[in-house]
Every structure is written in C-alpha cells, then in structure tokens.
Amino acid sequence: YHNLHTKILGKKIIHFDTIDSTNDYAKKIGNEESEGAVIISEEQTKGRGRLGRNWHSNSYEGIWMSIILKPNIVPYKAPFITLIAGASIVEALNKLGVNAKIKWPNDIILNEKKICGILTELSAEIERINHIVLGIGINVKTMEFSQEICDVATSLYKENYIVSRVDIVRNILLEFESLYLEYINNNSKEKVLDICRRHSAIIGKEIYTIRGEEKELVRCLDINEEGNLIIKRNDGSIKEIISGEISIRGI
Ligand code: BT5
Known part of the structure; x- marks a missing residue:
C-alpha cells in the first residue's frame, strides 16, 4: 500500500x-x-x-x-x-x-x-x-x-x-x-x-421499489441534486425516494 x-x-x-x-x-x-x-x-x-x-x-x-x-x-x-x-x-x-x-x-x-x-x-x-x-x-x-x-x-x-x-x-x-x-x-x-x-445501472430502466412485502414497478428517471432517486409511478406521478430497497426488473 x-x-x-x-x-x-x-x-x-x-x-x-x-x-x-x-x-x-x-x-x-x-x-x-x-x-x-x-x-x-x-x-x-x-x-x-x-x-x-x-x-x-x-x-x-x-x-x-x-x-x-x-x-x-x-x-x-x-x-x-x-x-x-x-x-x-x-x-x-x-x-x-x-x-x-x-x-x-x-x-x-x-x-x-x-x-x-x-x-x-x-x-x-x-x-x-x-x-x-x-x-x-x-x-x-x-x-x-x-x-x-x-x-x-x-x-x-x-x-x-x-x-x-x-x-x-x-x-x-x-x-x-x-x-x-x-x-x-x-x-x-x-x-x-x-x-x-x-454509470447508473437503473436510470431509464424499470425497477421495483420494495417496502416490506410491497413491490411496485416504476420507471427510474434520475438522481436529483440531493442524491435521491426520482421515479415515475404507473399513474404517471413523480416521486422522490430518499433511501431504501429497490430491485431491477429481470435481475
Ligand atoms: C451490502 O448490504 O451490500 C453491504 C455490504 C458491506 C460489506 C462490507 S465488507 C467490509 C465491511 N465489514 C462488514 O461487516 N461489512 C462491510 P446489503 O445491501 O444489505 O446486501 C446484502 C445482500 O447481498 C445479502 O443479503 C446477499 O443477498 C448479498 N450478498 C451477501 N454477500 C455477498 C457477496 N459477497 N457478494 C455479493 N452479494 C452478496
């Protein structure tokens, strides 16, 4: 070293x-x-x-x-x-x-x-x-x-x-x-x-956000200035995710 x-x-x-x-x-x-x-x-x-x-x-x-x-x-x-x-x-x-x-x-x-x-x-x-x-x-x-x-x-x-x-x-x-x-x-x-x-593996992709047993398919749009994840839900609304669990569709 x-x-x-x-x-x-x-x-x-x-x-x-x-x-x-x-x-x-x-x-x-x-x-x-x-x-x-x-x-x-x-x-x-x-x-x-x-x-x-x-x-x-x-x-x-x-x-x-x-x-x-x-x-x-x-x-x-x-x-x-x-x-x-x-x-x-x-x-x-x-x-x-x-x-x-x-x-x-x-x-x-x-x-x-x-x-x-x-x-x-x-x-x-x-x-x-x-x-x-x-x-x-x-x-x-x-x-x-x-x-x-x-x-x-x-x-x-x-x-x-x-x-x-x-x-x-x-x-x-x-x-x-x-x-x-x-x-x-x-x-x-x-x-x-x-x-x-x-070098993002998820921006532009469909991902699952996971909360306990709940899995929701959303589209990942970007990372904002705070470093939080911006996603688009099925109903078209945009949401900010501060931390937590996601999985990538198909992975
Ligand atoms: C992490 O947690 O990915 C954080 C791992 C940090 C490890 C370092 S090693 C040095 C330091 N000392 C420690 O004791 N820890 C840190 P999480 O996002 O919770 O992911 C854990 C999950 O990754 C597990 O439930 C497995 O599914 C998977 N996993 C476990 N071991 C793995 C490995 N060696 N490689 C890839 N995936 C693994």
Missing part, C-alpha cells in the same frame, strides 16, 4: 488476516482513531450487510475494508457519503478497464450481478457527527459462491477481469479522497452525481 498519493486516507492502515467484521472493529476504535484510518482484513467471519443481513466474506478472495471518517458536517448530510463511495468505486474500476455500474444507493454491479456492497454506519449526536464508518466489500477472486447468493453475486475474476487488489484499493482511496474533500469542504456534489448518472 505504498505510494498512495492521498493526503489523509490510508495514512494508517490496520491489517488483519481474520476478523469478525472490519466495520465492527472500526466502530470500536472510531472515536479515538484519526480520520482516514483504513481497516482491512483478508477474511471476515461475521461480515455484515444492511439491516443485519449477512455479507459473505469468509475467504481470502476479496477486499473487505472499512474507512474511518470524521467530516465536519451535519448528520443529515452523511448519507451522501455512500454515493461518494459508490462513485469512487465505479470510477476506480472503470479506470482499470472494468465496466461496473452503480445500483443506487449502495450496490456495484457487473454484468447484472453484485460485485460490491457498501455499508455506511454513522455515530452521531444531534448536531454533530462523531465518526462515520464506511465499509466496502468487493468480490475479487471468488469463483464459486454459496447457493444462497450464487444467482446474484459475481466477482472480478469470474467475469474475466484479472485486477490486483492493491491497485483497486489504491485507486478507490485516491478517487474517494478527492470527491469526499470536495463535498465536505465545498459542499460540491457535481462530479459525484455526474459519475452516478453516467
């Missing part, structure tokens, strides 16, 4: 061979550790997704990492950091020749299957952020996924992209830092939104 060329990200890298979850570890040390520390593990025994879901990462075949952030912004501006992460991951992968796309808000997909998930966790008080843990999981070398996820998951190697993990991590940290600093220092979102639109 030398020659990162970053200012704050990855100045400290904490590496494990095995750990329960890099996000859990980062949350424990988040208040004491300085901004930009990266926790990375070869394997996770209890990798987590959103809403207590399992993230398969008990093999040395991926990138399982968490970044500690301490932005001086109000807590409601934190969710945009997930989009910054998504934008920097697709931008980094595309620069390495991998045509990955963003499935708003926190999945990266390749050839219609998930290669990466993002889990952003916030520790905050009413007006102040203590720290944010940005968790990123990328399937790199996995050739066989367990039955549970084999229909939805893929890896870079499986799609015939032989890319080094160090190059991926280095590129992501570099892309992320520049977009992140522009956001927290200048409230600038333009580049992120531009990348999210250019």
Whole structure:
C-alpha cells in the first residue's frame, strides 16, 4: 500500500488476516482513531450487510475494508457519503478497464450481478457527527459462491477481469479522497452525481421499489441534486425516494 498519493486516507492502515467484521472493529476504535484510518482484513467471519443481513466474506478472495471518517458536517448530510463511495468505486474500476455500474444507493454491479456492497454506519449526536464508518466489500477472486447468493453475486475474476487488489484499493482511496474533500469542504456534489448518472445501472430502466412485502414497478428517471432517486409511478406521478430497497426488473 505504498505510494498512495492521498493526503489523509490510508495514512494508517490496520491489517488483519481474520476478523469478525472490519466495520465492527472500526466502530470500536472510531472515536479515538484519526480520520482516514483504513481497516482491512483478508477474511471476515461475521461480515455484515444492511439491516443485519449477512455479507459473505469468509475467504481470502476479496477486499473487505472499512474507512474511518470524521467530516465536519451535519448528520443529515452523511448519507451522501455512500454515493461518494459508490462513485469512487465505479470510477476506480472503470479506470482499470472494468465496466461496473452503480445500483443506487449502495450496490456495484457487473454484468447484472453484485460485485460490491457498501455499508455506511454513522455515530452521531444531534448536531454533530462523531465518526462515520464506511465499509466496502468487493468480490475479487471468488469463483464459486454459496447457493444462497450464487444467482446474484459475481466477482472480478469470474467475469474475466484479472485486477490486483492493491491497485483497486489504491485507486478507490485516491478517487474517494478527492470527491469526499470536495463535498465536505465545498459542499460540491457535481462530479459525484455526474459519475452516478453516467454509470447508473437503473436510470431509464424499470425497477421495483420494495417496502416490506410491497413491490411496485416504476420507471427510474434520475438522481436529483440531493442524491435521491426520482421515479415515475404507473399513474404517471413523480416521486422522490430518499433511501431504501429497490430491485431491477429481470435481475
Ligand atoms: C451490502 O448490504 O451490500 C453491504 C455490504 C458491506 C460489506 C462490507 S465488507 C467490509 C465491511 N465489514 C462488514 O461487516 N461489512 C462491510 P446489503 O445491501 O444489505 O446486501 C446484502 C445482500 O447481498 C445479502 O443479503 C446477499 O443477498 C448479498 N450478498 C451477501 N454477500 C455477498 C457477496 N459477497 N457478494 C455479493 N452479494 C452478496
């Protein structure tokens, strides 16, 4: 991980061979550790997704990492950091020749299957952020996924992209830092939104929005300035979706 060329990200890298979850570890040390520390593990025994879901990462075949952030912004501006992460991951992968796309808000997909998930966790008080843990999981070398996820998951190697993990991590940290600093220092979102639109897996497509058991087929129109999803319902009305669950028709 030398020659990162970053200012704050990855100045400290904490590496494990095995750990329960890099996000859990980062949350424990988040208040004491300085901004930009990266926790990375070869394997996770209890990798987590959103809403207590399992993230398969008990093999040395991926990138399982968490970044500690301490932005001086109000807590409601934190969710945009997930989009910054998504934008920097697709931008980094595309620069390495991998045509990955963003499935708003926190999945990266390749050839219609998930290669990466993002889990952003916030520790905050009413007006102040203590720290944010940005968790990123990328399937790199996995050739066989367990039955549970084999229909939805893929890896870079499986799609015939032989890319080094160090190059991926280095590129992501570099892309992320520049977009992140522009956001927290200048409230600038333009580049992120531009990348999210250019590499979107869902804009212009029919998707299902999912609320509990309810599934609704809608057309995805755009991502707005706030980073929220704009959709058109069957009755022609336009709606803004702030966060949550969607699935793409046919995937
Ligand atoms: C996510 O959740 O996609 C966030 C994943 C974040 C993982 C990183 S790894 C480093 C850090 N430490 C952690 O403990 N977590 C973070 P969600 O959108 O809820 O998606 C979870 C769903 O993705 C599961 O229910 C499965 O269907 C699917 N899934 C699980 N493992 C997968 C994998 N390795 N590849 C692709 N899909 C997977």
